[in-house]
Amino acid sequence: MASHVIDEINRCLQCAKPACRQGCPIHTPIPEMIRLLKEHRLNEAGEMLFDNNPLSLICSVICNHERQCEGNCVLGRKGNAVQISTIEHYISDTCLDNMQIKCLPDNGIAVAVIGSGAAGLAGAIQLARLGYRVTIFDSKDRIGGVMQYGIPEFRLPKSILERFKDKLLELGVRIRLNTTIGNALRIDNLFRDDYRAVFIGTGVWRPRTLGVKGESRGNVLFGIDYLANPRQHNLGQTVAIIGLGDTAMDVARTSLRHGAQHVTLYGRTNRIGASTEQMNYTQLDGAEFEFGKQILEINEQGPLFRQLILDENGNACGELPELLQVQADSVIIAVSQGPRRRLVDTTKGLEIDEKGFLVVDENGQTSLPMVYAAGDVVTGPRNVVQAVAGAKRVVAAMHQK
Numbered sequence: 001m002a003s004h005v006i007d008e009i010n011r012c013l014q015c016a017k018p019a020c021r022q023g024c025p026i027h028t029p030i031p032e033m034i035r036l037l038k039e040h041r042l043n044e045a046g047e048m049l050f051d052n053n054p055l056s057l058i059c060s061v062i063c064n065h066e067r068q069c070e071g072n073c074v075l076g077r078k079g080n081a082v083q084i085s086t087i088e089h090y091i092s093d094t095c096l097d098n099m100q101i102k103c104l105p106d107n108g109i110a111v112a113v114i115g116s117g118a119a120g121l122a123g124a125i126q127l128a129r130l131g132y133r134v135t136i137f138d139s140k141d142r143i144g145g146v147m148q149y150g151i152p153e154f155r156l157p158k159s160i161l162e163r164f165k166d167k168l169l170e171l172g173v174r175i176r177l178n179t180t181i182g183n184a185l186r187i188d189n190l191f192r193d194d195y196r197a198v199f200i201g202t203g204v205w206r207p208r209t210l211g212v213k214g215e216s217r218g219n220v221l222f223g224i225d226y227l228a229n230p231r232q233h234n235l236g237q238t239v240a241i242i243g244l245g246d247t248a249m250d251v252a253r254t255s256l257r258h259g260a261q262h263v264t265l266y267g268r269t270n271r272i273g274a275s276t277e278q279m280n281y282t283q284l285d286g287a288e289f290e291f292g293k294q295i296l297e298i299n300e301q302g303p304l305f306r307q308l309i310l311d312e313n314g315n316a317c318g319e320l321p322e323l324l325q326v327q328a329d330s331v332i333i334a335v336s337q338g339p340r341r342r343l344v345d346t347t348k349g350l351e352i353d354e355k356g357f358l359v360v361d362e363n364g365q366t367s368l369p370m371v372y373a374a375g376d377v378v379t380g381p382r383n384v385v386q387a388v389a390g391a392k393r394v395v396a397a398m399h400q401k
Helices: 002-011 019-023 030-038 042-052 056-062 084-095 118-129 158-170 187-192 223-228 246-257 276-284 384-400
Strands: 110-114 133-137 174-176 195-200 220-222 238-242 262-266 288-290 293-298 303-310 316-325 330-333 371-373
Touching (some): 019 030, 056 084, 056 158, 118 158, 195 384, 246 262, 371 384
Parallel strands (some): 133 174, 195 371, 238 330
Antiparallel strands (some): 303 316
């Protein structure tokens, strides 16, 4: 690994206007990271990465690098881009556990963070570093949100999340697991108990439905529910997956690892939402893809499709008269998620938009004073680095209050 990292850092051109940095949603200072490592200043590089992105280690593993930093590397225009993710992973993985994180003195102000996904973790870390007394509340029994329960172990080792839990405790953050705000405790109770502000980072856990007959049948699952505990589901030999995004790819690869023999992903168009790397791995694992399939119904045999005719751009320009009945033991719907409503339904005045996402101003403040939000619960499903970038921006605004 070390020799490969050395080869990659030596390929970096140290561009005066680094396109790789511009392609990163959190603007990681990539040339500086590489320069520090070449100068044998590993710990400084690690601290710089953590300062910029507290979840740098996680992002180095699961970010869509081909569409972000590496996809903008100038070397990639005529050859192979610098493997920035490999370099970032080496630094962050080596430095995280022993890093001494600098914090401002305790200011005595308590802040509640609801949710421990990407936005919640990044927000909690940033708040703790600014001297706030932070308590994280999460309804699950482990931290990480979708990173813990929606991304398979083979893509993101859960030991990484345990290391972040240790780092949170080291920073003095208190963690209350198996505690749903909006159940026994509500946001009003947090302010009653002297929390001065609330940061909401609850993510998106409610599966998006197709709106077709058969979604409640016993042979149907939603992707996010399956990924939470795949060992508890017996899918049979043949699995049909509706969707072509990252969650659909994770479902396909996970089901193949848990006994499925024939796995096919179906999409209405031929545009794949997942990264090319994810798609390639899914194919390598043995899954197949079918395009131009419009789902009409799910019955006991499996999904029933109408075959669409696609033009050169992948758009539907017609349809075939006959319908296609697919035989499948299980059907898994993986076409995005939305936010659950428990928090909104139990908090008077907390405004949402027509899709159920929290409405915030330019500083991330919701319709309630001193209640802020960031991440997927505001933007809809995005990737980890975008949630971290949003959380950093909102925490900065909170601190100015």
